[in-house]
Amino acid sequence: MELRIVRRLIPEWGTTYGPPGEGPFPAVMILHGSEGAWSGWSHRNAAILAAHGFLAFPLGYSSGGNAWNAGHIVDYPLDRSVEALAALRAFPYAGPRIGLYGVSRGAEHALLLASLMAREGMEELPDAIAAHSPPDVVCGAFDSRSHRDPGDPGWQAWDANNRAWTWKGSQKELLPTTPIEVERYPGPLFLSHGMKDRMWSVEMTRRLEQRLKMHGHQPEVHYYEGEDHIPGSAGENLHHEYLIGFFEKHLC
Structure with a gap:
């Protein structure tokens, strides 16, 4: 039986998921949200893309x-994600076109990274970006150790003095x-949002759409x-x- x-x-970055064979394959870097790297959601999403x-x-x-506990998004150097994109491009199994896909805080990460790279005139921008449930502004740091649901006795307000990104x-x-200057990115963009989102209002994506247009x-x-x-x-x-x-459409 051949694995599908x-x-x-x-090396030094982490695992990929892809089809069998020598490739190269159209590649996508996936950015997790506040659930953190350990939760497995981004790996599950990677397996779904690999199956296609x-x-x-x-x-x-x-x-x-x-x-058992999510990691933190505090003072993360976005420059490292530029290096990760370069490492993926250099990977022998990756094709010449690279996409970026983020969900929630990962969507913020993707849009923010692309806008900064474009502003700096950097080469090797992602060739296409997808963002699900994105914010339209930079958000503060996330520390899973202090996160509680509203109504929990240990709940704390989000401290805007703590920064997520550098x-x-x-x-x-x-x-x-x-505001995330998403309009600086010149490539194809995919935005999506649930209309009953109780965490981040769908109006954030509506504002991004309006800004882009x-x-x-x-x-x-x-x-x-x-x-x-x-x-x-469904x-x-x-x-x-x-x-x-x-x-x-944009990577193959």
């Missing part, structure tokens, strides 16, 4: 944490509520009726149909 999904290691012919690389960027050693331009872009945008921050079974099937179609 094969793991391959990018992509080489998928789930980049773990949260700090700390373990199999760029070239500085937090200066990445303060919470700073004001600057002459035509993003592919999907709003999922009745779906929350993460879609249910909603996720629809989402993956759209997502895979988007990456097939």
